[in-house]
Amino acid sequence: MSNAGTQAELVELGRRFLYPNYRQPSLVVERGQGSVLWDVAGKRYLDFFAGIAVSALGHAHPALARAIAEQATRVVHLSNYYFNEPNVRLAARICEKTGMDRAFFCNSGTEAIEASLKLVRRHFWSTGQPERLRVVAFENSFHGRTLGALAATGQNKYKEGFGPLPNVSHVPYGNVNAVRDVMASDVAAILVEPVQGEGGVLPAPPGFLAELRHLTTQHGALLIADEIQTGVGRTGTFLGIEHDGVKPDVVALAKGLGGGVPIGAMLCREALSQALPPGSHGSTFGGNPLASAAALAVLETLDKEDLLKHAEVRGARLAQGLAEIAARHPRLVASCRGRGLLQAAVLADNVDPRALLAKLQDAGLLVTIAGAQALRFSPPLVVTDAEIHEALQIFERVLENFA
Ligand SMILES: Cc1ncc(COP(=O)(O)O)c(C=O)c1O
Structure with missing residues (x-):
């Protein structure tokens, strides 16, 4: 052919x-x-x-091809009824690389954002602050195509014909005063890309991400970093937000993580580990042995090379x-x-x-x-x-x- x-x-x-x-x-x-x-x-x-x-x-890449082929000779899929070795090793490795404590695996960036939004909402519901429903996101952002991720996306061209969507406050990217103006006791989280990728490759201005960290902490809200495009080394650090020395509460990863094999991840701090108890969220394919083995090979190769x-x-x-x-x-x-x-x-x-x-x-x-x-x-x-x-x-x- x-x-x-x-x-x-x-x-x-x-x-x-x-x-x-x-x-x-x-x-x-x-x-x-x-x-x-x-x-x-x-x-x-x-x-x-x-x-x-x-x-x-x-x-x-031989390391990725070998990992996929070898895993395929053992077990490709199980679902999360049981642990599998590549997946638990991947969870440990990725937490070590990002400074996060817990990993939930899914199959795409959109799903990682959806899991992050659900995590945040249920965290406040289960800790007696159900009024914290609002997410602050940015004009020109892109977070994915499910209705939740789409609601957070700050570009109308992606939303046309799909409304009404959950309420998200969109403010200009890089404008700290605009963010400050919309912060209130009903804000659950700020969702931000360290570089707006789909929006036109716009890096956050110096100090902006640190200011978002400060504002979320001050208002009792959470900071979600959408690292789907910027993560896994693309910007020269493992997470894009590391350039600013900022540690978020939640990180969404996908794209580069599996080197092309579909896998996404929602990573969070230990304080959020009780928000999604068994039965509240899940994925049949998420974290399957094949995708996990591929992601492990990607992480190993990042270091080795x-x-x-x-x-x-x-x-x-x-x-x-x-x-x-x-x-x-x-x-x-x-x-x-x-x-x-x-x-x-x-x-x-x-x-x-x-x-x-x-x-x-x-x-x-x-x-x-x-x-x-x-x-x-x-x-x-x-x-x-x-x-x-x-x-x-x-x-x-x-x-x-x-x-
Ligand atoms: C920053 C960001 N978030 C979310 C997504 C959605 O990821 P996916 O297409 O894997 O669902 C993308 C995809 O381009 C992205 O760049």
């Missing part, structure tokens, strides 16, 4: 039978290696989107390269921003990001659009210097021709 005819046939099948809620181009990916993907027609692409900031170890440092150093190189390109093409690229290997080139208002994305794809570079005008570069954490150099060269060449 490796020719253009096969590709056309598969595209036709996809367009005929898949639910049409996505906008795929006529490209069918067959395999990958590290930060490179090949389509079924044999064309090579640099993968600087990594399945929306997921494939932390790149594609076909020093990938946090790698994300910091390669991220700085990518950021510098993008800034240089922006300086040479000010009419096309308005600015650059990001942290670690989550970077964006913000396109000028007159540039159509979808048209540019298509040209980049033709030239062999896969990236994504975040927010209205940001081109997001989120390669695997194993990306090499040579690959960053090549991606920047492709980007600049396409910009020159685009102009």
Whole structure:
């Protein structure tokens, strides 16, 4: 299966039978290696989107492939009726890495947010403060697609046609005074992304996250860090919030955690460990041995290959390269921003990001659009210097021709 005819046939099948809620181009990916993907027609692409900031170890990493294959020969699934070794080891490892005390596993980022919101609500219900129902979240945020996670999302385009949704106060990201104004005795939690990913790769301004920690403590509310996009080393520290020296009460993880195998996690402090007693919340697949073995392999490889440092150093190189390109093409690229290997080139208002994305794809570079005008570069954490150099060269060449 490796020719253009096969590709056309598969595209036709996809367009005929898949639910049409996505906008795929006529490209069918067959395999990958590290930060490179090949389509079924044999064309090579640099993968600087990594399945929306997921494939932390790149594609076909031997440690991840081995862990999945070996676990599949033992036991793939059990449900949570019994403990399984990869899962309990993963829980211990992830608590150690994040400074949290308890881990609940699920299958996606949205589910990790939903679990966090339910945890917070039930915590206050069970401790005699049932009036604490309101969540404070941020304009331009993205937290997921279930009705609870959607309610917290601060972008109307995702909510259209799905209302009415639970009450969430949305305030401008980075504006401490706006947060202070909405804090009251009915606030259960502040939910924040250390870098707004889908909103356009916007890092929190210096001091903002520390101020949120201060305000939640002062008002008896909880701080939930949505680390679904920023966690697992993407910004150069294990959690994005570590850059600010802040310890949240609840952390939501997913994306990079399984290196592409679906797994999410809600982590919390011991003080919240009684809020969801047996029967109150759960997941059939959450924390299954296969996904847990994959996540353990990801965490081990992060250490073994020093990938946090790698994300910091390669991220700085990518950021510098993008800034240089922006300086040479000010009419096309308005600015650059990001942290670690989550970077964006913000396109000028007159540039159509979808048209540019298509040209980049033709030239062999896969990236994504975040927010209205940001081109997001989120390669695997194993990306090499040579690959960053090549991606920047492709980007600049396409910009020159685009102009
Ligand atoms: C910050 C953040 N929260 C939540 C989600 C939802 O995660 P999932 O798509 O795995 O449900 C995403 C996905 O992009 C995200 O970036």
